[in-house]
Amino acid sequence: MSEQTLPTLHDLEQHTAFIGRHIGPSADETAAMLAELGVDSLNALIDETVPGSIRVEQPIPLAAPKTEAQALAELKAIAGQNELKRSLIGMGYADTLTPNVILRNVLENPGWYTAYTPYQPEVSQGRLEAILNYQQMVLDLTGLDLANASLLDEATAAAEAMTLCKRMSKAKKANAFLIDAQLHPQTINVIQTRAEPLGYDVIVGDVEALLDQHEAFGVVVQYPGTSGELRDFGPLIEKAHAQKALVCAAADLLSLVLLKSPGEMGADVVFGSAQRFGVPMGYGGPHAAFFATRDAYKRSVPGRIIGVSVDTRGNPALRMAMQTREQHIRREKATSNICTAQVLLANMAAFYAIYHGPEGLKTIAGRIHRLTDLLATGLKQKGMTLAHDSWFDTITLNAGADRDRLYQTAQDAGFNLRKLGDDRLGISLDERTDRAEIETLWTVLLGADHSLDIAALDAEMIACEASSHETTGTPSVHDSIPADLKRTSDFLTHPVFNEYHSETEMLRYLKRLENKDLSLAHSMIALGSCTMKLNATAEMIPVTWPEFGALHPFAPLEQAQGYKVMIDSLESMLKAITGFDAICMQPNSGAQGEYAGLLAIRHYHQSRGEDHRNICLIPTSAHGTNPASAALAGMKVVLVGCDDQGNVDIADLRSKAEAHADDLSCLMVTYPSTHGVYEEGIREICDITHAHGGQVYMDGANLNAQVAVTRPADIGADVSHMNLHKTFCIPHGGGGPGMGPIGVKSHLAPFVANHPVIGIEGPNAENGAVSAAPWGSASILPISWVYIALMGGEGLRQATETAILNANYLAKKLGAHYPVLYAGRNGRVAHECIIDLRPLKEASGISEEDVAKRLMDFGFHAPTMSFPVPGTLMIEPTESESKAELDRFIEAMVKIREEIALVEAGELDADNNPLKNAPHTQADIIDAEWNRPYSREQAAFPASWLKQSKLWPTVNRIDNVYGDRNLMCSCLPIDAYAED
Structure with a gap:
């Protein structure tokens, strides 16, 4: 009888180690791949691959790997050092209520957050529809012709607006860009940063007066102003246009539910942040910026635009239009370096608008505005003076010598207000504000004996408004939104914004869209130079903790000590990893x-x-x-x-x-x-x-x-x-x-x-x-803090070694069927490999696009196509993919190569074959007129595993040229929507 050895405590603890969860290949799989490559260890593979002169031999000085429970407990303690006060600071950031159906099913759902940019639209129709909805929402609220698919934040969107003005203004000799002094200060600064290397003259002040003094190519204003004031910019815009300058407006998206749109005033560009449409403040981001402009400027719009085209069956289908990676074509002549945007957050904002609908948004905006009116009226009744008599959600008090005292009293009561110049104090309300908060603010600012009654004051305001309508037929002259700035135009009239207001219907809509898309929840996404690895659940959990999500980016630093500790710690980790x-x-x-x-x-x-x-x-x-x-x-x-x-x-x-x-x-x-x-x-x-x-x-x-x-x-x-x-x-x-x-x-x-x-x-x-x-x-x-804490130096090295192993294994196996374009020392590649389809295209007529689309029939997203070399596919498997998954991908590529060989041999028609017709949809398979020279099974089920689980592309191959020639970047017409 053999003697059994008890495992050590260390061995038992490894069950909860994260490293083996993140790294895909098991020990046996790793050994098998190493054997395929003819080396006996990962160290030997690294010796053959990475130049010895640059290798790091010593372990990274990081803490030992933590378990998921340990890492989350430590981070929770750090997060607890943040002090959550009610931030009524404004400046483009407002607290909001994320609908739980969106929180759980989008923000916390890997089906949404692990998807890639929709460069392969046939397996991206769900998120493309979500982004198209976002564009439609922006168009409706801003009153302009064309919107993009979101940018990084409001301030960088302002910088993009400036450069668009420079390109499109007919004042070609002008070099001045005029900034309204009421623009948010961070936006002014980012514009100035962008303008300096470009040589633009940026001038801040009263823009109407500045137009008399400078020849300008553009003007930017804030609506409402950073201190809350509402102004009619129509005359200013006319004046600027007369001087051939374009006008940009930074707008609060929620305010546009109640306010006349800048587009109706004549603005050329409208931009801002969609953050308050259900996206947490998160100490500054991520938040989607919106950007809308005139149709005439469409070829100068930064970032991406989602457009409507048709597929090979003539059905409507969505794709990225015009701007698709345009910097890779125009390079140093590109209009922008934008390569990514806050799409997940743009989707959330669009879903927020869909869930609430136009009437719900009017209610939310109307309640915030009414509460602002009540706060302001109460303060005025008790002798306080306001800097302005118009506002949406922000008022500014002329506090005088009492400013600092009132600010501190508010701090002590749990409120962050905003200090402005000239002894003023700003207060911005938001979706979380309620009547109890107004009463508390009165107490803070006026003292406990203020004797104001919010219900009585509300009734008084309603009676005053009714009386004004009866006697004059117009709103009260005391209304805080001037009559000529009230919105009269409809918005969000498309069915998508009017059909999903119950949670049941919203949930099903979200799921329908999710089911159209391929994500890491389905299969590996082996994109070269765009590492798509595991985004572990433990890493994602802290994102929605209120300790991180509810902080305003301009809250006093002493309230953000948890963030400071976490950021300082992450910086130390990154310094150790990079040597900087x-x-x-x-x-x-x-x-x-x-x-x-x-x-x-x-x-x-x-x-x-x-x-x-x-x-x-x-x-x-x-x-x-x-x-x-x-x-x-x-x-x-x-x-x-x-x-x-x-x-x-x-x-x-x-x-x-x-x-x-x-x-x-x-x-x-x-x-x-x-x-x-x-x-x-x-x-x-x-x-x-x-x-x-x-x-x-x-x-x-x-x-x-x-x-x-x-x-x-x-x-x-x-x-x-x-x-x-x-x-x-x-x-x-x-x-x-x-x-x-x-x-x-x-x-x-x-x-x-x-x-x-x-x-x-x-x-x-x-x-x-x-x-x-x-x-x-x-x-x-x-997310990154938790990842590094879970992996430690030991795990990070294993991850890199395995990424190199997986790439070389793929290169070796695929190299038997396709030319591998580049290799380094000892014939090794780094973390990715490029397969060259140009010889095959010359011999068969099958292109890299045909292979990319055919991969969809196997349930895979295509590798990076035609970059950095046209006619190639660049494949990066990452360390998170198991050998079994790599073998599945290899099998798909080998079967595709066999199909190409049949085309070369004339056994498959050169134009009517599974590659040229890919991807195949359910509509193809059930078509009674099937007349293709290959079977339905070969079309849709070319590998055995697909019969157990298959993601069906919901559209056939999309016509890109048609989409660009017939540019349509808003929601489908109602009749097409109804048919869909």
Whole structure:
């Protein structure tokens, strides 16, 4: 009888370890894949793959891995250090009530938050419909012709509005952009930051007077103003238009339910934040910005637009129109570097409008406005004076010498109010305000003996209003919304906003949309350079904790100590992982990180009296956002060639660096390369740049192949952004949210972004902001904190090693059937591989698009198509996918290759085959007129596993050209909607 050995306590504890949950392959699967590659360990594979000169041999100095329970308990204690007071600060942020049906079924649902940007629309129709609804909502409320599919935040949307004005204004010689002094201060600052490298003259003040003094290409106003005042901008807009300037309006979306729209006043651009449509404040984000403009400007709209096209059956189908990755086509001539947006939050805002409908929104806005009227009337009756006599939800008190005392009294009672200049005090109400809160505010501001009765005051106001209507037929002259600013036009008349007001109907609508889409809940999404790994439930849970969600970004710092502890801790983790000396958390996307990093380099050169350094070297293989970001940072792009293996051509780099040595600002380089290999010459590349006076910006898109194996700062980078929504597990959300903090060496640390409202310790105080909130989309930072805490240094290294293993396993197995385009040392790839379909297309006529669409029939999302090389597919499996899932994908690709071979041999018709007709829908399969030269089973069930579970594409292949030629970016007409 064999002797049994009791397991150690350590062995027993491993059951609750997270590392094995995150990393897909089991030990046996890992061993099998290593054997396939002919190596005996992960260490041996890394030795063969990563250049020894850049490898990190010592463990990352991070705490030991925690269990999920331990990590969440620790973070809960940290979150508890935040003090939740009622923030009535306003400034573009308001507390809101997220409908629980949306909270549970969208924000907390991996079917929504793990989906990718809808570049493959046939398996994205649900979220495309949600975004189209968002665009329709924005169009209706703003009164304009065209809306995009959301931007990053209100302040960066303002900067985008400015550059649109510059492009589209007929005042071609004008260089001034005029800013209304009533714009939110953070918005003013972000505009100023954007304008400086572009050379625009930004002037703040009374814009009507400024129009008499300056030749301007654009004007921006706030509606309502930051202090709450309502103004009719019609005359100002006429004056600006007479001078060929365009006019932008920053608007409160909820106020437009009651107020005349800026579009009706003649505004050319209307933008703002959709945050108060059911999205928590979250200490600044993520929140979807809206952006609407005239149809004439559609080709200059930043970001993405969802449009209606048709599929091969002639049925309506949705897709991303025109702007699809336009920076990859226009590069340094792109109008924007926007690469992602806050799509998940835009969807939430649209669903909020759908759930409440126009009447519900009128009730919400009307109640907030009535409570504001009651607060103001009571204060006035007791002798307080207000700065304005018009408002929607914000009043400003002329508090005089009592301002600081009243502010502190409010603090002591649990309220954050806003201090303004000239001894004024601002109060902004929101959806959570009720009559009890108004009574408490009266007590705070007037004393306990104020004797005001809210019910009596409300009855008095109603009687006064009725009397005014009886005697004059018009509203009371004392009404806080002037008669000519009251909304009279209808909005949200489309059926989608009027049919789903019960929770049952709303739940079913959400589920119908979710069922149309492919997400990580279905299968691997093997996109090159867009790491789609596990977004673990434990990582997501803290996002909806009120301790993180309910904080206003401009609450006093002492109330946000939990956030400070968490952010400081995450910064320390990221410094240990990357080797950088400082982290700037403000950029709220990867492209924003590029922009912020290049600005830091720009300001560093300026501090040394080298303002002339403006040349940015960029390899031809770079992500399209690189040259676009360089242009926004005021730099001139000089391209550097690549060799036949996809590496940077070092001789060409040296030549270009020498030629531009006097003016060289920086090099932008991706590592591992955009072609998916570890370039052997990366240190030399950095050294050449430094030797000629330049800085090295390392694009962090491929950081998942560096973590714990090498470090960008050690390689030679001076600054790099970190895609927290890729490498560090913030989910993609169907196209956002994202976070792109940057790491910098010590010499660049003083030059990163600061903030005008809440100053950040470290950077120079005068540095401008790049985002609306000091720490960007702060409420999703806990996701990355939990991930790193769960993995520890040991787990992070295993994750990187496994990502490299999975990619090389795929490359080896697929290489037997398709050409693998690039490889590095010992024939290895990094974390992704590129398969070349160009020879197959030449032989068979089957394109990379045909393969991408056919993969949908197997239940897979296509890899990255035609980037960085046209006619190719770039595949990144990530460490979260098991060998079984990889083998499923490989089987699909092998079967597709067999179908291509049949086309090559003439056994399948060149134009009527499963690839050219893909994807196949249920409508195809039940069509009584089926006349294709292959079976229905081959069309829809080409692999055995599909008979157990299959995601059906809900539309056939979509006609992109038709969609662009017949641009329609609002909800389908009612008759089409009814048929659907």
